[in-house]
Amino acid sequence: MTTFNDLQQRYKQQEQELHVHQVELEQQNEELRRINLELEQARNRYADLFEFAPVGYVVCDQGGLIQEINQTGCLHLGADYGALVGRPFALFVGNGQRAAFSELLHAALLPGGDTERSRMEVRMVDPGGRHWDALLECTGLAGSGSAGQPASLARLTLTDITQLKTAQRETERRTRQAQQLSEELQTFLQSMTHDLSAPMRQVGDFARLLGQTLQTPDQRSARLLENLLRAASHMNALMGSLTRFFQSGQPLGRHQAVDLNRLVDQFVLDLGPERHRRQLRITHDLLPTLQADPLSLQMVFGNLLSNAVKFTRPCSEARIHVGVQEQEDGFLFSVRDNGVGFDPGQSGRLFGLFQRLHSDRDFEGQGLGLALARRIVERSGGRIWAESVLGQGSVFWIQLPRDLGAELGDPEVSW
Incomplete structure (x- = not known):
């Protein structure tokens, strides 16, 4: 028969166990609060990394509609976040490249993606009509589709390469200009050496013939003829050297x-x-x-x-x-x-x-x-x-x- 003392001892034991459980629960709650705080801090850090990354990040659905975009992307596209979400990304791609962008997006959403067709250089246009150059990389977001099925979302990475493309186009222009000048100079050199070679041969032949005609040329005349022959020979050598120098710029x-x-x-x-x-x-x-x-x-x-x-x-x-x-x-x-x-x-x-x-x-x-x-x-x-x-x-x-x-x-x- 259970006595009052037995009940009292059992109550105290349960009270002690409840206190232990309460302490453990408070410790678990404290650990949970600490973990939640760390997660919140990490989320804020990564949110800042996403929002203020040096490149634009845009999340699009299968139809190419913008679902998410960071601040850098907003600056690139020239509009606020609220004005961009829900709009087709293709509106900001130059008319001649919109079909190529659709193919790029489709390839990225396929299971496993298409690494060979994951990027392209595009000519972008903002709402104000300003054109700029971008490197566009497209990747399907993992977990946004069923296993073996196309992803439902894709992340676009936008890198502004306007300065690079401008410098590249300027370099190409200057290269074409230099090639044209080189060709013109080569043509001029060939024409010059061809047109001057015959007169220089005639000068040399004339000087030699004159030396033979003079029976006993005086010392001054002989010296002048010798200088004339030397000058003609030097001129011929110079034209030959110039020709070889500019030919060295031709393909090996x-x-x-x-x-x-x-x-x-x-x-x-x-x-x-x-x-x-x-x-x-x-x-x-x-x-x-x-x-x-x-x-x-x-x-x-x-x-x-x-x-x-x-x-x-x-x-x-x-x-x-x-x-x-x-x-x-x-x-x-x-x-x-x-x-x-x-x-x-x-x-x-x-x-x-x-x-x-x-x-x-x-x-x-x-x-x-x-x-x-x-x-x-x-x-x-x-x-x-x-x-x-x-x-x-x-x-x-x-x-x-x-x-x-x-x-x-x-x-x-x-x-």
């Missing part, structure tokens, strides 16, 4: 294997009598075989070697060496000589068109060879520069990329 020829060892050997053979009249020693390292345009490499190394031969002329024993260093991303060539050198302070002029660092009385030339070499090397993705000490020789460096393709050639050869 077909790439084929070019053995630089043979190229240097042939240059030495072509020196002919000059090699035998002088103490001239030309050596080279193991040089690679490059997959390149042969004529371009001939002009680069030919001009550098010709310069070395010319500026070592005052030396009792001229020494010229072509070296190579293999690098991770290409090859570094050098053409070194013990000639007269040049003032390092003038190196900025060295590769300029018609720039010459020595008097024409001392060394002949038109000042085009190094400009031609630089143009070819830079068009090939390489670099060219020079180092020198006046009176102690020079070294010209040519850095060419590895993607020209190469394999080592014959061992060192000297003459």
Whole structure:
């Protein structure tokens, strides 16, 4: 039989259990309030990220009607939030691209989406009639459709690329203008060299004929005839150099294997009598075989070697060496000589068109060879520069990329 004391003890026990449950419930409520506060703070943070993102975010339904849009999107489309929600997004797309936008939206809503057709550049127009360029990216929102069915909502990302497209169009315009000017200059050069070549040949022929006609020309007449022939020869050489310089701007020829060892050997053979009249020693390292345009490499190394031969002329024993260093991303060539050198302070002029660092009385030339070499090397993705000490020789460096393709050639050869 349950006594009053038993009931009293049971009541106290239940009261204690209820108090424990009450404490636990208050702790759970406190944790729930903390979690809700954190969720609210996170929602506010992400709402700010959405609203004030540097790109426009627009949520559209399957019909292309705007369901949600952030503040940046409102600024892009030129209207307030209330005036945009429920309106077709296509109204803000240029007339010629609305069909393409519909295809983009349809592809994005398909199960899995269509990654190849998820973006396009569009010409947008705001209610005031202002046109601007945008990159439009379209993605179906996960969870907005049944499994295996098209999504019901899509997120559009709008990036204003007006400045980029304006700069691109300006660059294209200037490129077309530069190409047109280059073609006009090339045409003028060809016409000039063609029209002047015949008169210059006639001047030379006339001077030679005049020299033969005069039985015993006096010293002054002989000197004048000699100067006339030299000027005609110089003019012909200058026209030839100009032609080669502007031809270097034309597309490169077909790439084929070019053995630089043979190229240097042939240059030495072509020196002919000059090699035998002088103490001239030309050596080279193991040089690679490059997959390149042969004529371009001939002009680069030919001009550098010709310069070395010319500026070592005052030396009792001229020494010229072509070296190579293999690098991770290409090859570094050098053409070194013990000639007269040049003032390092003038190196900025060295590769300029018609720039010459020595008097024409001392060394002949038109000042085009190094400009031609630089143009070819830079068009090939390489670099060219020079180092020198006046009176102690020079070294010209040519850095060419590895993607020209190469394999080592014959061992060192000297003459």
